Amino acid sequence: MTGKLSRREFLGAASGATAAAVMVPGMSHSIEAPAVHIRQSSKNVAVASGNGLRAVAKAGELMAQGVDTLDAAIEGVKIQELDPNDMSVGYGGLPNEHGVVQLDASCMHGPTKRAGAVGALEGIKTPSVVAKYVLLYTNHIMLVGEGAKKFALSYGFKEEDLMTEQSRERWLRWRANRGERDDWINVERDEQMVPRPTGTINCNVVNSSGDISSVTTTSGLAWKIPGRVGDSPIIGAGQYTDNDVGAAGSTGRGESNIMVCGAFLTVEGMRRGLSPTDAALETLRRVVAASEPRLLDERGQPTFGLSFYAVSKAGEFGAATIRPSRYAVFDGVEASHQDTAYLYERDA
Numbered sequence: 001m002t003g004k005l006s007r008r009e010f011l012g013a014a015s016g017a018t019a020a021a022v023m024v025p026g027m028s029h030s031i032e033a034p035a036v037h038i039r040q041s042s043k044n045v046a047v048a049s050g051n052g053l054r055a056v057a058k059a060g061e062l063m064a065q066g067v068d069t070l071d072a073a074i075e076g077v078k079i080q081e082l083d084p085n086d087m088s089v090g091y092g093g094l095p096n097e098h099g100v101v102q103l104d105a106s107c108m109h110g111p112t113k114r115a116g117a118v119g120a121l122e123g124i125k126t127p128s129v130v131a132k133y134v135l136l137y138t139n140h141i142m143l144v145g146e147g148a149k150k151f152a153l154s155y156g157f158k159e160e161d162l163m164t165e166q167s168r169e170r171w172l173r174w175r176a177n178r179g180e181r182d183d184w185i186n187v188e189r190d191e192q193m194v195p196r197p198t199g200t201i202n203c204n205v206v207n208s209s210g211d212i213s214s215v216t217t218t219s220g221l222a223w224k225i226p227g228r229v230g231d232s233p234i235i236g237a238g239q240y241t242d243n244d245v246g247a248a249g250s251t252g253r254g255e256s257n258i259m260v261c262g263a264f265l266t267v268e269g270m271r272r273g274l275s276p277t278d279a280a281l282e283t284l285r286r287v288v289a290a291s292e293p294r295l296l297d298e299r300g301q302p303t304f305g306l307s308f309y310a311v312s313k314a315g316e317f318g319a320a321t322i323r324p325s326r327y328a329v330f331d332g333v334e335a336s337h338q339d340t341a342y343l344y345e346r347d348a
Contacts, residue, residue: 040210041315043332046076047276048203049251049309051086052328053335054079059205060330069213070109070135073203074128077217080201081126084164088199091125092164093219095171096226101162103127104233105217106142107135110243117233119144123159124152128217131233142233162219174223200232202239202249204311212313214239214247214263221254230254236264245271246313248280252306252322256295260286266310276310277318277341283308284320284343301344 044063046056055076062072081090088094095101105127106117116135119142121127130152134143143151153159163171200218216238220230231254232238239249240263248266250257257263262283269279288302297303307321319327320341329338 039314041206041313042208043315044205044207044330045311045315045317045332046073046203046205046330046335047309047311047317047319048076048328049201049307050326050328050337051080051088051199052076052201052203053337055201055203056328056330057335059203060332060335063205063207068109069111069205069207069211070107070132070215072207073205073213073215074107074132076203076205077128077201077215078126081128081217084166086199086201087167087170087219087222089201089217089219090127091160091162092167093162094167094222095163095219096224096228097175098226099163099168099171099175100226101167101219102224102226102228103162103217103219104229104238105131105215106233106235106238107131107215108213108235108239108241108247109135110212110241110247113243115141115235117142117235118148118152119229119233120227121145121148121152123149123162124157125160125162126157128215130155130157131215131217141235144229145227171223178223200238200251202232202251202309204239204241204247204249204309206246206311206313206315210243210313212241212243212247212311214241214249216249216251218251231257231262234258236261238263240264240267242267242271244313246276246311248276248283248308248310250306250308253304256287256291256302256304256306259290262287262306262308266308270310270312275318276312276316277320280308280310280318280320281341281343284322288322288343307340 046059059072059076080086084092102120108115116131202216204214206212216232218232237258241247248263266279266283309319311317325340326337
């Protein structure tokens, strides 16, 4: 059950989506969509969040073999979705406050201008693939909850318990320690525990033909209210692709990203001529400006984390975070970690 995107499917879909002008009733002329002409990449490039080193290496390898950009990106992020030791994505992801793992994912395919997403999906290890199936086989973009699960099962996905012993132990410790006056006995905290673990993997790719795709997948905010959906499955927030310009995506506090449509805004920055890094930095500045006072410290700096990763049609890449971090890149030759640009230094 690979569900690979065939050349016939892609060419057929693309042929029906080539028009860049829209006719409006009552007007005698067409309205051209905003566009910018950017030289296309001469190499295969992939950029991802810091946990995506294996993802970008896999995506680069597959694109070199001629695999479509969306399939390459999804095969990359699946490595983390299936890794029980990555408790921010897929199998082994940290659950909601009721102890249920709910997964979100979205993807976009630049050449065909199509997208797919799932939210609050339970029992399926690879939500990125389910999101691709929504893109391929439906006239919808997003399926959520029980409907998303039934859709996945109808295509042969296997329902499984997504909790591992490690993630279950983390949840049990959180539940025991979450209140001083409840009926749960406080237990010794795991030294690895942080107040609200977050995590995601985003991967954006461009091949040597200049075709672009993006995907983001996550188990979301740990201990979240059941049904909470963050930015990852939101087209234009968790990730966004424009095959004329580039792609971008994010990890971190999803609610803050949703408020500015951060992935879309980053791609629009590149459309205006900004480099991927500068476009990501500009989006972060918008996030800070749009943040409620309760989310800022006494210096006006965010108390949360948020990162953006971007690649242009020309194969340029970059990333920016609120505070120093690292991200993963396949630059056409090898995969490596690189330092992000950032807004603020870390506190000493």
